[in-house]
Amino acid sequence: MKGKRGLIMGVANDHSIAWAIAQELAKHGAELAFTYQGDAFGRRVKPLAEKIGTKLVLPCDVEDSASVASVFDTLKAEWGSLDFIVHAIGFSDKNELKGLYADTTRDNFVRTMVISCYSFTEVARHAAGMMNDGGSMLTLTYAGSVRVMPNYNVMGVAKAGLEASVRYLANDYGPRGIRVNGLSAGPVRTLAGAGIADARLMYTYQQRNSPLRRAIGPDEVGRSALYLLSDLSSAVTGEIHYVDSGYHVVSMPTLEELKR
Numbered sequence: 001m002k003g004k005r006g007l008i009m010g011v012a013n014d015h016s017i018a019w020a021i022a023q024e025l026a027k028h029g030a031e032l033a034f035t036y037q038g039d040a041f042g043r044r045v046k047p048l049a050e051k052i053g054t055k056l057v058l059p060c061d062v063e064d065s066a067s068v069a070s071v072f073d074t075l076k077a078e079w080g081s082l083d084f085i086v087h088a089i090g091f092s093d094k095n096e097l098k099g100l101y102a103d104t105t106r107d108n109f110v111r112t113m114v115i116s117c118y119s120f121t122e123v124a125r126h127a128a129g130m131m132n133d134g135g136s137m138l139t140l141t142y143a144g145s146v147r148v149m150p151n152y153n154v155m156g157v158a159k160a161g162l163e164a165s166v167r168y169l170a171n172d173y174g175p176r177g178i179r180v181n182g183l184s185a186g187p188v189r190t191l192a193g194a195g196i197a198d199a200r201l202m203y204t205y206q207q208r209n210s211p212l213r214r215a216i217g218p219d220e221v222g223r224s225a226l227y228l229l230s231d232l233s234s235a236v237t238g239e240i241h242y243v244d245s246g247y248h249v250v251s252m253p254t255l256e257e258l259k260r
């Protein structure tokens, strides 16, 4: 990644998936900029960024288009061009990440969609404007997009939209050599993950019932992200790449589990 510059969006703290990805990219020589959502997160993100020698740490709330535009104005002034972006942003009202999907309110549906789905399209449009020599864009998703997961509810619907966006954006920007992919991670213990009711039960269930019979580490997401953001994956675009110990291929719990 030496000589490549990229923007990392979605670090909240040192448990964030975006932080695991950033560390891996930095280890391989990439130059990074970070965004953070609000001052409270800023106080956590700035010292982390410093650890890997990054000075470009910018506020960004994706609910506000002007805030997104301002990040790219700064990047244009500082760097001129951009090679990759990581979008690791998601939000839904915690009160609706339990119970029935059918009870989702209109307000939370719209807010979840804007933050967790539309923001990737808006960010991709700005980023593509700075990618003069090809590039790679990556967003984070979860298998609740294609199958029903307890309590994931409206986030699953937003992730389905996000994954469709990956395919459309890949086709829009492919002719310019810009690749767009999604990484579908298995459960990782993070702030966002903790917002889902009974997340701990799902975590251990997937651990017991995935082909590898274990949870995934954030560092493993980092290494797969490195592949998708680097020239190692130069012909891969429009793809949803699972990093979930293989859980998405099984249709039933293990026999041990069934016999419990």
Ligand code: NAD
Residues within 6 Å of the ligand: 009, 010, 011, 012, 013, 015, 016, 017, 018, 036, 037, 041, 060, 061, 062, 063, 087, 088, 089, 090, 091, 115, 140, 141, 142, 184, 185, 186, 187, 188, 189, 190, 191, 192, 193
């Ligand atoms: P996290 O809480 O560390 O990161 C979520 C980030 O979203 C935070 O940095 C938060 O500031 C940001 N965010 C929320 N609303 C925002 C807004 N309005 N403007 C700007 N930023 C905003 O949790 P994480 O698990 O690392 O989540 C990163 C991504 O990974 C999310 O898209 C999540 O859905 C996805 N993901 C997580 C898991 C998991 O098990 N943790 C599994 C698969 C996919």
